[in-house]
Amino acid sequence: KRKNKKTVVEEVELDLNTDGWIEESELANYQSFLDQRTLAFEESINAENLILQTQIDKLNELADAQAKAGADNSGTLSKIQDLKYQIEDNNAQIVENDKQTQKARIKANKEYEEDVKRREKLIADFKIQTASNVLGSLTSILGEESVAGKTAAIAQATIDTYAAAN
Numbered sequence: 001k002r003k004n005k006k007t008v009v010e011e012v013e014l015d016l017n018t019d020g021w022i023e024e025s026e027l028a029n030y031q032s033f034l035d036q037r038t039l040a041f042e043e044s045i046n047a048e049n050l051i052l053q054t055q056i057d058k059l060n061e062l063a064d065a066q067a068k069a070g071a072d073n074s075g076t077l078s079k080i081q082d083l084k085y086q087i088e089d090n091n092a093q094i095v096e097n098d099k100q101t102q103k104a105r106i107k108a109n110k111e112y113e114e115d116v117k118r119r120e121k122l123i124a125d126f127k128i129q130t131a132s133n134v135l136g137s138l139t140s141i142l143g144e145e146s147v148a149g150k151t152a153a154i155a156q157a158t159i160d161t162y163a164a165a166n
Contacts, residue, residue: 034115038108045101049094056090059083125163132159 063083135156142149
Protein backbone atom coordinates (compact mmCIF):
# COMPACT_ATOMS: atom_id res chain seq x y z
CA LYS A 1 0.00 0.00 0.00
CA ARG A 2 1.47 3.38 -1.04
CA LYS A 3 1.36 6.35 1.29
CA ASN A 4 2.22 9.92 0.57
CA LYS A 5 5.04 11.62 2.47
CA LYS A 6 2.74 13.82 4.55
CA THR A 7 0.76 10.76 5.70
CA VAL A 8 3.93 8.94 6.74
CA VAL A 9 5.23 11.98 8.67
CA GLU A 10 1.86 12.38 10.38
CA GLU A 11 1.90 8.68 11.33
CA VAL A 12 5.37 9.02 12.82
CA GLU A 13 4.27 12.10 14.79
CA LEU A 14 1.09 10.27 15.90
CA ASP A 15 3.13 7.26 17.04
CA LEU A 16 5.44 9.58 18.95
CA ASN A 17 2.50 11.26 20.64
CA THR A 18 0.56 8.05 21.43
CA ASP A 19 3.03 5.51 22.74
CA GLY A 20 6.34 7.35 22.90
CA TRP A 21 8.21 5.03 20.55
CA ILE A 22 9.20 5.39 16.92
CA GLU A 23 9.52 2.05 15.18
CA GLU A 24 12.63 1.58 13.03
CA SER A 25 10.45 -0.16 10.45
CA GLU A 26 8.34 3.00 10.09
CA LEU A 27 11.45 5.05 9.32
CA ALA A 28 12.68 2.40 6.90
CA ASN A 29 9.24 2.30 5.23
CA TYR A 30 9.31 6.05 4.81
CA GLN A 31 12.78 5.96 3.24
CA SER A 32 11.67 3.14 0.96
CA PHE A 33 8.60 5.14 -0.07
CA LEU A 34 10.75 8.16 -1.00
CA ASP A 35 13.13 5.95 -2.97
CA GLN A 36 10.26 4.31 -4.86
CA ARG A 37 8.66 7.66 -5.68
CA THR A 38 11.92 9.07 -7.03
CA LEU A 39 12.60 5.92 -9.06
CA ALA A 40 9.09 5.94 -10.56
CA PHE A 41 9.44 9.58 -11.56
CA GLU A 42 12.83 8.97 -13.17
CA GLU A 43 11.49 5.92 -15.04
CA SER A 44 8.59 7.99 -16.36
CA ILE A 45 10.92 10.71 -17.64
CA ASN A 46 13.28 8.14 -19.16
CA ALA A 47 10.39 6.44 -20.96
CA GLU A 48 9.21 9.76 -22.37
CA ASN A 49 12.74 10.62 -23.49
CA LEU A 50 13.04 7.21 -25.16
CA ILE A 51 9.82 7.79 -27.10
CA LEU A 52 11.02 11.21 -28.22
CA GLN A 53 14.41 9.83 -29.22
CA THR A 54 12.71 7.06 -31.25
CA GLN A 55 10.64 9.68 -33.07
CA ILE A 56 13.76 11.70 -33.78
CA ASP A 57 15.53 8.64 -35.15
CA LYS A 58 12.60 7.84 -37.46
CA LEU A 59 12.48 11.40 -38.70
CA ASN A 60 16.23 11.37 -39.34
CA GLU A 61 15.91 8.11 -41.28
CA LEU A 62 13.11 9.55 -43.39
CA ALA A 63 15.07 12.73 -44.06
CA ASP A 64 18.14 10.70 -45.03
CA ALA A 65 16.10 8.46 -47.35
CA GLN A 66 14.53 11.44 -49.05
CA ALA A 67 17.87 13.19 -49.40
CA LYS A 68 19.44 10.06 -50.92
CA ALA A 69 16.60 9.70 -53.39
CA GLY A 70 17.70 13.03 -54.82
CA ALA A 71 14.20 14.31 -55.19
CA ASP A 72 14.30 17.68 -56.92
CA ASN A 73 10.78 18.84 -56.38
CA SER A 74 10.13 21.62 -53.90
CA GLY A 75 7.59 19.54 -51.95
CA THR A 76 10.28 17.12 -50.89
CA LEU A 77 12.58 19.94 -49.81
CA SER A 78 9.74 21.47 -47.85
CA LYS A 79 9.07 18.13 -46.13
CA ILE A 80 12.74 17.77 -45.29
CA GLN A 81 12.76 21.27 -43.82
CA ASP A 82 9.65 20.41 -41.78
CA LEU A 83 11.34 17.25 -40.54
CA LYS A 84 14.38 19.28 -39.55
CA TYR A 85 12.18 21.61 -37.50
CA GLN A 86 10.44 18.64 -35.87
CA ILE A 87 13.82 17.18 -34.96
CA GLU A 88 14.90 20.47 -33.44
CA ASP A 89 11.62 20.70 -31.50
CA ASN A 90 12.05 17.12 -30.24
CA ASN A 91 15.63 17.86 -29.18
CA ALA A 92 14.43 20.94 -27.33
CA GLN A 93 11.77 18.80 -25.60
CA ILE A 94 14.43 16.30 -24.50
CA VAL A 95 16.54 19.11 -23.06
CA GLU A 96 13.50 20.52 -21.25
CA ASN A 97 12.64 17.06 -19.85
CA ASP A 98 16.19 16.71 -18.57
CA LYS A 99 15.93 20.12 -16.86
CA GLN A 100 12.61 19.16 -15.28
CA THR A 101 14.07 15.86 -14.08
CA GLN A 102 17.00 17.68 -12.49
CA LYS A 103 14.67 20.18 -10.80
CA ALA A 104 12.51 17.32 -9.50
CA ARG A 105 15.58 15.53 -8.12
CA ILE A 106 16.75 18.67 -6.37
CA LYS A 107 13.30 19.24 -4.89
CA ALA A 108 12.96 15.61 -3.77
CA ASN A 109 16.41 15.71 -2.16
CA LYS A 110 15.57 18.96 -0.37
CA GLU A 111 12.27 17.53 0.91
CA TYR A 112 14.04 14.39 2.03
CA GLU A 113 16.66 16.38 3.93
CA GLU A 114 13.93 18.43 5.62
CA ASP A 115 12.10 15.24 6.57
CA VAL A 116 15.29 13.74 8.00
CA LYS A 117 15.85 16.88 10.09
CA ARG A 118 12.25 16.78 11.29
CA ARG A 119 12.55 13.08 12.15
CA GLU A 120 15.82 13.68 14.02
CA LYS A 121 14.18 16.49 16.00
CA LEU A 122 11.28 14.17 16.90
CA ILE A 123 13.71 11.50 18.04
CA ALA A 124 15.74 14.00 20.08
CA ASP A 125 12.56 15.37 21.70
CA PHE A 126 11.45 11.82 22.44
CA LYS A 127 14.78 11.01 24.12
CA ILE A 128 14.64 14.17 26.23
CA GLN A 129 11.05 13.44 27.27
CA THR A 130 11.96 9.84 28.11
CA ALA A 131 14.90 10.95 30.26
CA SER A 132 12.64 13.38 32.10
CA ASN A 133 10.02 10.67 32.68
CA VAL A 134 12.64 8.22 33.96
CA LEU A 135 14.03 10.80 36.39
CA GLY A 136 10.49 11.63 37.55
CA SER A 137 9.82 7.94 38.21
CA LEU A 138 13.17 7.60 39.93
CA THR A 139 12.31 10.56 42.17
CA SER A 140 9.07 8.84 43.17
CA ILE A 141 10.78 5.51 43.81
CA LEU A 142 13.64 6.98 45.84
CA GLY A 143 11.39 9.35 47.70
CA GLU A 144 11.19 13.08 47.21
CA GLU A 145 12.80 13.80 50.57
CA SER A 146 15.89 11.59 50.11
CA VAL A 147 19.17 13.01 48.79
CA ALA A 148 19.06 10.72 45.73
CA GLY A 149 15.41 11.64 45.12
CA LYS A 150 16.20 15.35 45.30
CA THR A 151 19.14 14.87 42.93
CA ALA A 152 16.89 13.06 40.44
CA ALA A 153 14.28 15.84 40.76
CA ILE A 154 16.93 18.50 40.07
CA ALA A 155 18.12 16.56 37.01
CA GLN A 156 14.52 16.23 35.81
CA ALA A 157 13.93 19.97 36.25
CA THR A 158 17.11 20.73 34.31
CA ILE A 159 16.03 18.47 31.44
CA ASP A 160 12.52 19.94 31.46
CA THR A 161 14.03 23.46 31.28
CA TYR A 162 16.21 22.42 28.33
CA ALA A 163 13.21 20.84 26.59
CA ALA A 164 11.12 23.95 27.09
CA ALA A 165 13.88 26.13 25.64
CA ASN A 166 13.95 24.04 22.48
